Amino acid sequence: MENHQYDAIVVGTGISGGWAAKELCEKGLKTLVLERGRMIKHVEDYPTAHLDPWDLPNGGEASNETKERKPKQHRTGFVTDEAHQHFFVDDLKHPYNEDRRFDWIRGYHVGGRSLMWGRQSYRLSDIDFEANKKENIAVDWPVRYKDISAWYDKVEEYIGVSGENLGLKQLPDQKLLKPMNLNCVEKELKSKISENFDDGRLLTIGRTAHITEGTKPGEGRSTCQYRDRCMRGCPFGAYFSSNSSTLPAAEATGNMTLRPNSIVHEVIYDDVTKKATGVRVIDAETKEVIEFKAKVIFLCASAIASASILLQSKSDRFPNGLGNDSGELGHNLMDHHFHVGAVAKADGYEDKIEKGRRANGIYIPRFRNLGGNTNSKAFKRGYGYQGGASRSSMSEMVAELKYGPELKEAILKPGEWNVNLLAFGETLPDHSNRMYMDYEKLDEWGLPTITFDAAFGENEMAMREDMRVQAENMLKTAGFKEVEGYDNSENTAMGLGIHEMGTARMGRDPKTSVLNEYNQVHTCSNVYVTDGSFMTSSGCQNPSLTYMAFTARAADHAAKEFKKNA
Amino acid sequence: MKRRDALKKLGLAAGFAITAPSIFSMLQSCTADVKTWVPKFLTSNEQAVLTNLVDIILPKTATTPSATEVKVPQFIDQYIYEVLDIKDQEITRAAFNKFIGFLKLTETKSISDVTTEEYTALLDEYLLITEDIDEEREANLEAEIMTTSEFLGQVKWMTISAYRNSEQVGENILVYDPIPAQYYCGDLQELTGGKSYSL
DSSP: OOOOEEEEEEEOOSHHHHHHHHHHHHTTOOEEEEOSSBOOOTTTTOTTTTOOGGGSGGGGOOOHHHHHHOTTGGGGSSTTSTTTGGGSOOTTTSOOEESSOOOOOOOOBTTGGGTTOOOBOOOOOHHHHHHHHHHTOSOOOSOOHHHHHHHHHHHHHHHOOBOOOOOOSSSOOOOOBOOOOOOHHHHHHHHHHHHHOSSOOOOEEOOBSBOOSSOBTTTTBOOOOOOOOGGGOOTTOOBOOIIIIIHHHHHHTTOEEEEOSEEEEEEEEETTTTEEEEEEEEETTTOOEEEEEEEEEEEOSOHHHHHHHHHHOOOSSOTTSTTOTTSOTTBSOBOOBOSEEEEEEEOSOTTEEEESOOSOOEEEOOOSSSSGGGOOSSOSSOEEEEEEEEEOSSOGGGGTOOSSHHHHHHHTSOOOEEEEEEEEEOOOOOTTOEEEEEEEEEOTTSOEEEEEEOOOOHHHHHHHHHHHHHHHHHHHHTTOEEEEEEEOGGGOOTTTTSOOBOTTOBOSOTTTOSBOTTSEETTEEEEEEOSGGGOSSOOSSOOHHHHHHHHHHHHHHHHHHHHHHO | OOHHHHHHHTTOTTOOOOOOOTTSOTTOOOOOOOSSSOOSSOOHHHHHHHHHHHHHHSOOOSSSOOTGGGTHHHHHHHHHHHTSOHHHHHHHHHHHHHHHHTTOOOSSOOGGGOOHHHHHHHHHHHOOOTTOOOHHHHTTTTOSSOOHHHHHHHHHHHHHHHHHTSHHIIIIISBOOSOOOOOEEEEHHHHHTTOOBOO
């Protein structure tokens, strides 16, 4: 007989859900962890982890069959590759609607996108936490760096993040393992940037959630082998995922019940106690509707899905969705904008080549709008660059030879060194960017589907010009050749950064925000939302580390409240 | 995506090389056996043509296998069938038919009578290198067709890709390094002897 009563329920098993599960279980709460997708066991369920291109059909390129089932996932151009397409959703089975194009890239399985994430891990700073207030945009974060820094410490020490501390006010120092190496071309770019720019910009190796020395707790986590097959699941447990780290930790306490194939669609609200009492679930396979009860609910289903659950949680008290007195639920949808920067070629390193495939690149931290000569009149906030240098796998002579033995020789030799600076920019919160429920178009479980209506705004578009120009400047300054700026804004849309956030923002005032400073729904305090939903502004840093830190902090708060009321 | 962009993505539109292959024997006969595998997409004439083209593009040398020895035609056939969408399949087929038209088959001249010399003459004429201009394309800038040059460029690109992605080449000809365990910038000769990696 399945137990229906728990101390806590966690909805979702990705970056945030894994942390909520671990923290709540370790603090002694009997916790039910619900995941809408199938089970994925660490290592055992990574079927492609050791496959070479010749082991995959068509060298691993997305087949017509895959593209037909996953047309929206395919917009990324890479997640549908056969080596890892099985970790991304079937768009026909899991449809959504677009008033304006939105690329919603998802993985429905235990571990969620923690299994396929980009792993870049940067902290927000007070420049980010104070920006909305200073500029009178949206609402103020109810949190400052001092409130969250210890939680960043805790998360980083547990998951393992490698990189280099720089002592920058806009990019706080972190608890880092030894950095991965820059290659020779990147080292040259680094020194040329430092020599030639007086606005504080500099280049460092990316801070990435890979173990570069020693081991970390979890299920067999060891150092990175530089295979660059992370998105298939890592048999070495070298990068952080829920599957390798937080879920095994939660499991080890004996307090976790993990239930895959469980689609949570509603939080049940009790008007007498003014608290949530549990969640309603549809079993994805049997379609049975089940209720589970708990004293604490953590929504960690991702920014869009958690907002969707709250919007569907209607009651007399909350006719527009649980905690939605402000009308902000589902609004202020953000992502990072990118696909802009510059490329070049580097001479002088023809006698060098990389050993290993580094699943990490360079990072040029934000250097705009930090005061003095860094300020721009054209746009607010800032951006950082990722990318790096690598040697192409085939000689450029291939294009100069038609056929025969000489061509054959050329295809076996490495080509030139290519450099790419790819900018990731902050997106301002905007009430008109939103997702909402369509109760006419239902999915196969009879649940309403999600409709997106969002786009990047004027500030983002103005920022892109500088993102391209400064990338060109740095590559030219480095003396690289064939410097070419690019901006694919026409072919991109919100969502493609796969950093969707902001749909249940934190704030100080229940009238203008959904969550308080501990990620609690202002008006239903035993519901915590700790995925990207809570982001009051987006920063330009990759956000997952921040979700983990806020989740750990919220779980600590929830456990204390639970014990107080016990 | 516009047709031209799609072709560029496949590496076709940039154009490919013309250099007289002095060491290549123009007189060798076409003996490639086309009967040993059943194509998924190609007709038997297309199969025969492709089998001959890929071994002219990447012939056997003293140290490396030919394209057919590592099953490049099979790879290309399956790739067209399983990866190219229906529209691109049709465009490819039309271009292939046009190319076969250049071979001037008759009742007395079947596909197996086409000489290597005839194939290389067509490659010399239509395969382009970087600076060459595709006159057929210039005359039909936005036409949703594949010009003969684009078609041969696609054959060349796919041949190279299939060759490099084959197990024999990937594990034994290129430098195979499945678990590098470290990352650094090192000496090309020391690390790979001047070759590139397969992964």
